Amino acid sequence: MTTAVTVRGLTKRYGDVQAVGGVDLDINAGEVFAILGPNGAGKSTTVEIMEGYRTRDAGEVSVLGVDPGRPTREWRSRIGVVLQTANDVAEATVRETVRHFARYYPHPKDPDEVIEQVGLTDKAGQRIRQLSGGQRRRVDVALGVIGGPELLFLDEPTTGFDPEARRHFWDLIESLAHQGTTIVLTTHYLDEAEALADRVAVVAGGRIVAEGDPATLGGRATAKARVSWSDEGERRSLETGTPTRTVLELTRRFDGEVPELTVTRPSLEDIYLQLIEAPA
């Protein structure tokens, strides 16, 4: 497996604030990697260092084989970036803007296709300043992917999106990942991380407190399950480490279908909240 990003012992301090306090990361080529963490955890700082937009105090960083502290033009053309705050070219239209940015890259995608992918075909002729916040964010995403990047960084990409736009965005990310693009995203939406990411890292206080598959993070898949059902109109539930056995017993007791049966394990959000409350 090829590694797209390697980070070792990364630190960054702003005055008295230790924004990043020793981060190690390996992101494989072709994977979708989500960085989660509360406000001020150090996510953007870490990502901006990987993008070559921020200097580091210490540590080793390699992104597509290049130290982002010494970015080259050729390297820049291989990565795509969607920053948290975008610079709007307010007077230009969506199509003009996307076409304009396409010229910066040696092998850009077709601007109209990209506009379609982000769901802005109807707005292609509209000036950016006339778009809603969520629509502008979609322009940002279009500008991040127009160069056909091997590696795409997305910092809170769906903030301000309505639920439908978010789903469209997820489809876009899935199709880019399917085509082999490595994707690194930060998000505050746990459902987004769960839907998209092959692996997640939870950052708190400038350190990684957990890392892994979102389905099993923090022992999620083996944590006790809550089995709930209905018995003569009354809701019953119990927590158990052996939910299969419990369901089997209930099946016997009800001689078949267990009324209103649910079996749940902790959600990614439950595990995330535990992790950030008690950093390792």
Ligand SMILES: Nc1ncnc2c1ncn2[C@@H]1O[C@H](COP(=O)(O)OP(=O)(O)OP(=O)(O)O)[C@@H](O)[C@H]1O
């Ligand atoms: N340019 C800066 N100058 C001084 N302090 C900064 C600067 N940028 C970030 N910080 C501080 O570094 C810490 C980490 O900030 P960072 O933006 O990396 O967090 P984050 O995890 O991305 O947060 P959010 O979820 O709010 O975007 C915070 O305490 C922040 O106040």
